[in-house]
Structure formats: C-alpha cells, structure tokens
Amino acid sequence: MNKVITLGQFIIEKQADFPYAKGELSRLLRDIGIAAKIVNREVNKAGLMDILGNAGSTNIQGESQQKLDVYADQQFISALKCGGECCIVASEENEDIIRLDTDVSKNAKYIVAIDPLDGSSNIDVNVPVGTIFSIYRRKTTAGQASLKDVMQKGTEQVAAGYIIYGSSTMLVYTTGKGVNGFTLDPSIGEFCLSHPDMQIPERGVIYSINEGNYVHFPQGVKDYIKYCQVEDPKTNRPYASRYIGSMVADIHRNLIKGGIFIYPVTSSAPNGKLRLVYECNPMAFLIEQAGGRATNGKDRILNLTVTELHQRSPIFIGSKEMVKKAESFNLLNEILQKS
Numbered sequence: 001m002n003k004v005i006t007l008g009q010f011i012i013e014k015q016a017d018f019p020y021a022k023g024e025l026s027r028l029l030r031d032i033g034i035a036a037k038i039v040n041r042e043v044n045k046a047g048l049m050d051i052l053g054n055a056g057s058t059n060i061q062g063e064s065q066q067k068l069d070v071y072a073d074q075q076f077i078s079a080l081k082c083g084g085e086c087c088i089v090a091s092e093e094n095e096d097i098i099r100l101d102t103d104v105s106k107n108a109k110y111i112v113a114i115d116p117l118d119g120s121s122n123i124d125v126n127v128p129v130g131t132i133f134s135i136y137r138r139k140t141t142a143g144q145a146s147l148k149d150v151m152q153k154g155t156e157q158v159a160a161g162y163i164i165y166g167s168s169t170m171l172v173y174t175t176g177k178g179v180n181g182f183t184l185d186p187s188i189g190e191f192c193l194s195h196p197d198m199q200i201p202e203r204g205v206i207y208s209i210n211e212g213n214y215v216h217f218p219q220g221v222k223d224y225i226k227y228c229q230v231e232d233p234k235t236n237r238p239y240a241s242r243y244i245g246s247m248v249a250d251i252h253r254n255l256i257k258g259g260i261f262i263y264p265v266t267s268s269a270p271n272g273k274l275r276l277v278y279e280c281n282p283m284a285f286l287i288e289q290a291g292g293r294a295t296n297g298k299d300r301i302l303n304l305t306v307t308e309l310h311q312r313s314p315i316f317i318g319s320k321e322m323v324k325k326a327e328s329f330n331l332l333n334e335i336l337q338k339s
C-alpha cells in the first residue's frame, strides 16, 4: 500500500518552497479544503436533502440561484472567515466584494476569488459539479483592503485550483510550482495525494464546446469545429466531442486525457459567458502550470486587464498544440450577421 500523503502533510512539506511564507497560505488552503468537505457532504446526499432546485433568488449574473449555489457560497465564506487568513472574498454569487472584518481577518494578507458551485445546471441531474478558487496577495498596504486588491491580473495569482464533486471528489491546485491532485477518502475524511505533478498532454483528440450555440459563433470558431470533424488519420481526426456543461468537469477530463475546452463569444454573449476573475484566470493559471495553454482566442488569459469584478471573457484552454491550432482560425472575428 502506497504511503498516504494528506493535503495537510503535502502543504507542510511544500512549505519549504516558500521560505518567506509563515504558514498563512498553507492555512488558507487548509480552510478551503475544510469547506470543500462540507460542500461535498451536501452534494453527495443532495437528493435526500432539501438542497436541490432553485433558491428563488437571482444573482448578479442574472442567473436563478440554485440552493446549492447559495449553500456552497455560505460555507466557503464562513470557512474563510473562521480561518482568518483572508481579508476579502469575491464570489460569483455576490455582486460586491465581501470584507471579512473580524479582528484577525481584516489584517489578513490574502484575497480569495471563488465560484462556489460551478456547473449549477447539473446539480439536480447528478452530473459532476465543482468549486473554483483563486488566491491573490493583498496589494494595498494601509487601511481596508479594497476592490483594487481583487482586480489583479491573473499573473498575480499565488494559488488557484478547483474541487470536482464527481464519481470521486478531488481537489486539484497549484501554487505556481506544478499541479497536484488529491482524492477525498471519505473513510478518513482526508484529501490524499492521488495525482502528483499533473501534466496535460500536449495534444489530444477531444474538443469540448456547446455546439448548440453553433449558429451564434464567429465564423472562425465554426471553421475550427469543422476542422475537428474532418477525417484525417494523420492528425487523429475526427476528434471526439465531449461537453459536460460544468467547466470544472470538462477541464478536469482534458487535464487528464488531453483536449481543448472552448467557450467563445457568441451573438448573445459578445464577451463570452465565463467569468475572468473566478473561472478563467484560476483555470488558466492551473492549466499553464500543467503545461497547457489558455487564451481568449488571441491573448493570454492571465495577461488580460481586469476592469470589472464579474467581467466575462471568451476562453480557449487545454492541450498546448490544440489551443495553438485553434488560434490559427480567426476566433474573435465579428459575428457574422445571421444571413
């Protein structure tokens, strides 16, 4: 039996990578792990609890909040507040930033941006959902931390990752020194190292996009989809089309098997659908750390300027060679007027 390395042990062992850190980031990652276990417990018995269906409220995105969206949001915010290592939380489910102003938290040095429950449309049908998190160091040095501390470029992230509540529950994260995956062992309630040093294959044969929006895509995206579907044994085409509808699940599959995930601009979503701060940036940091690539069809996601908390961006992310090939198509061209 292999030696079991828990998330906590791993974080402490990796502490040596950060000689100047005094353990705050380690404790912050621990707090996220605790909230993940609590959310996992509810996701796993959702059908038995009054936690399915919608909460009867609408979030800033204009989406009707699912009960699990609200529950996960509350659990992560409270775990971060109790942990005391985070001074501000920016969440998909809250219009404004949330200041954690307990005596300890208000002087904390980290900011957390979070998508507490990703893939909400899949909650009631038992399809994998996730949580996405992104951690920044506070930049302001005096007074209260502010929105400026949140709206940093993706290159400034100190850590990022996701939890996938799937056939097993995994926590996958990076602190800028590679990507490691931990599987929750419910018998001991610990995330245990199961996927050390994860690397995304340079090439793959899976493309992941909601083809239901085909008529609304730019011509370049349509041309790339056709490229994926053409028979060419030399380049292992046609590729397989796989789309789960939870960004975390689609990207986790591609991280392991290789592939490209695309959420492009469409005529109804001129900036794309996925949010830069708590979906695109954390996933881009993680996939780059695993040897992959993430752009908006032209520019590196991590270099994009953040102008609004909930701003959206198109995203092409995954196996490096596949994203580069897709970029040779004009992916951001004007949406062709419907003929």
Ligand code: AHG
Binding pocket: 063, 092, 115, 117, 118, 119, 120, 121, 210, 245, 246, 247, 248, 273
């Ligand atoms: P969220 O549930 O956090 O709002 O995110 C849903 C996102 C993402 O998980 C997924 O890739 C995408 O929405 C699916 O969008 P479509 O249903 O438009 O394909």
Ligand code: MN
Binding pocket: 061, 063, 092, 120
């Ligand atoms: Mn949502």
Ligand code: MN
Binding pocket: 115, 117, 118, 119, 247, 279
């Ligand atoms: Mn999401």
Ligand code: MN
Binding pocket: 069, 092, 115, 116, 117, 118, 119, 120
């Ligand atoms: Mn969400």
